[in-house]
Amino acid sequence: MAQSLSKIYLHIIFHIKSRSSYIRPEDLERLHSYIGQLVNATGCLNMWTNGTEDHVHILCEMSREVTISHLIQEVKRNSSRWIKTLHTHYNTFAWQSGYAIFSVGQNGVEPTLEYIKNQQEHHRKRTFREEYLAFLQLYHVDYNEDYVLSD
Numbered sequence: 587m588a589q590s591l592s593k594i595y596l597h598i599i600f601h602i603k604s605r606s607s608y609i610r611p612e613d614l615e616r617l618h619s620y621i622g623q624l625v626n627a628t629g630c631l632n633m634w635t636n637g638t639e640d641h642v643h644i645l646c647e648m649s650r651e652v653t654i655s656h657l658i659q660e661v662k663r664n665s666s667r668w669i670k671t672l673h674t675h676y677n678t679f680a681w682q683s684g685y686a687i688f689s690v691g692q693n694g695v696e697p698t699l700e701y702i703k704n705q706q707e708h709h710r711k712r713t714f715r716e717e718y719l720a721f722l723q724l725y726h727v728d729y730n731e732d733y734v735l736s737d
Contacts, residue, residue: 592648592650593647593692594647594648594650594689595633595645595646595647595648595689595690595691595692595694595695595698596644596645596646596647596648596654596687596688596689596690597643597644597645597687597688597689597690597698597702598642598643598644598645598646598657598658598661598685598686598687599641599642599643599644599685599686599687599718599721600641600642600658600662600681600682600684600685600686601640601641601642601681601682601714601718601735602640602641602679602680602681602682603680603681603682603737604682604735604736604737605678605737606678606679606680606681607675607676607677607678607679608639608640609637609638609639609640609669609679610639610673610675611639613669613672613673614637614638614639616672617642617665617668617669618635618636618637618642619635620665620668621635621642621644621661621665622634622635622644624660624661624664624665625644625646625657625661627660628649628652628656628657628660628661629649629651629652630646630647630648630649630652630657631646631647631649632644632645632646633645633646633647633695633699634699634702634703635702636702636703636705637705638705638706638709638714640714641714643701643702643705644661644702645690645695645698645699645702654687658685658687662681662685665681666679666680666681682735682736682737683737684735684736686718686721686722686727688721688725715734715735718734718735719731719734722734
């Protein structure tokens with residue numbers, strides 16, 4: 587029997603819709619934990635999930651049996667449904683349809699993990715938009731700024 591071996595790390599970033607309710611500070615830890623469970627439920631391995639009131643970062647090890655689009659769909663759909671059960675504040679909650687995803691080499695896992703763990707600190711100095719555009723530039727992603735972060 588042939589064996590497929592792989593070790594693929596991904597850094598995933600997605601944002602709430604512009605007219606969505608923000609994530610309340612008291613719900614951030616629960617949401618991040620739930621998203622981690624959703625990542626694991628797809629067969630991927632959640633290494634860390636964190637973010638702020640308007641976006642999420644995930645570092646995970648991909649399963650060789652799941653597609654990226656399936657992973658993102660499961661995480662965003664189910665976390666959006668779940669957060670609406672927490673409080674009426676989230677009646678209008680929704681994630682934007684887009685997302686950013688970057689491959690992380692073995693040497694980049696620790697720095698990416700530390701970056702994700704320190705989201706609140708990073709966003710005292712830079713907005714999410716600035717952060718997002720910096721990642722797109724760092725990874726040489728072609729983009730049209732008119733459509734970045736649009737619903």
